[in-house]
Amino acid sequence: MDGRVILVLPGTKANTHADRPLEAPRINHPTRHDSLRRAQLFQEQEGLCFYCREPMMPKPFLRPIAPRALTLEHLTPLSEGGSRRFPNEVAACNHCNNQRGTTSWLLFYCLKELERDESGSAAA
Ligand SMILES: [Zn+2]
Numbered sequence: 001m002d003g004r005v006i007l008v009l010p011g012t013k014a015n016t017h018a019d020r021p022l023e024a025p026r027i028n029h030p031t032r033h034d035s036l037r038r039a040q041l042f043q044e045q046e047g048l049c050f051y052c053r054e055p056m057m058p059k060p061f062l063r064p065i066a067p068r069a070l071t072l073e074h075l076t077p078l079s080e081g082g083s084r085r086f087p088n089e090v091a092a093c094n095h096c097n098n099q100r101g102t103t104s105w106l107l108f109y110c111l112k113e114l115e116r117d118e119s120g121s122a123a124a
Contacts, residue, residue, distance in 0.1 A: 033084065038072055041091035050090035051100070051112040067095040075105040 039058075047055050049068075056070040065071075073092035076082030092100075100108045 034072055037084075037089055038070055038091065041072070041089065042070055045091050049093040049096055051092050051096040051109055053112075053116065054093060056091065056093045065094050067093065069094045071097045073097050073100075073105075 042056065042058050047058070049056050050073060054068065057066055057068050058070050070091050071094050073090050073096075074082045074084070075088050075090060078084070082088045096108075096112070103111075
């Protein structure tokens with residue numbers, strides 16, 4: 001023991017090479033799969049959010065993330081056993097993704113549709 005403390009964050013490996021500079025821990029980095037799926041879904045959905053149908057910004061990694069930034073949305077959350085594949089993945093704006101929270105995707109989709117109808121009929 002040389003008195004050094006090695007901090008290991010969940011999902012990372014200990015940096016046991018104490019002579020090397022510490023690397024930033026890799027946590028929740030977008031995978032190559034995610035980047036490709038984002039680009040694919042953006043194109044398939046013609047750049048529109050799955051829920052609100054507003055145009056999205058295709059650059060999701062700017063900080064802070066803009067409300068209209070494209071995010072990869074899992075209809076059934078990964079934490080509830082949802083898959084990273086079609087048809088469980090859609091592109092949604094950051095605003096809707098955050099707003100949905102734990103609401104079921106179908107209920108949230110219907111609520112957004114009602115909002116669209118109301119704003120549409122209000123303008124007519
Ligand atoms: Zn949206």
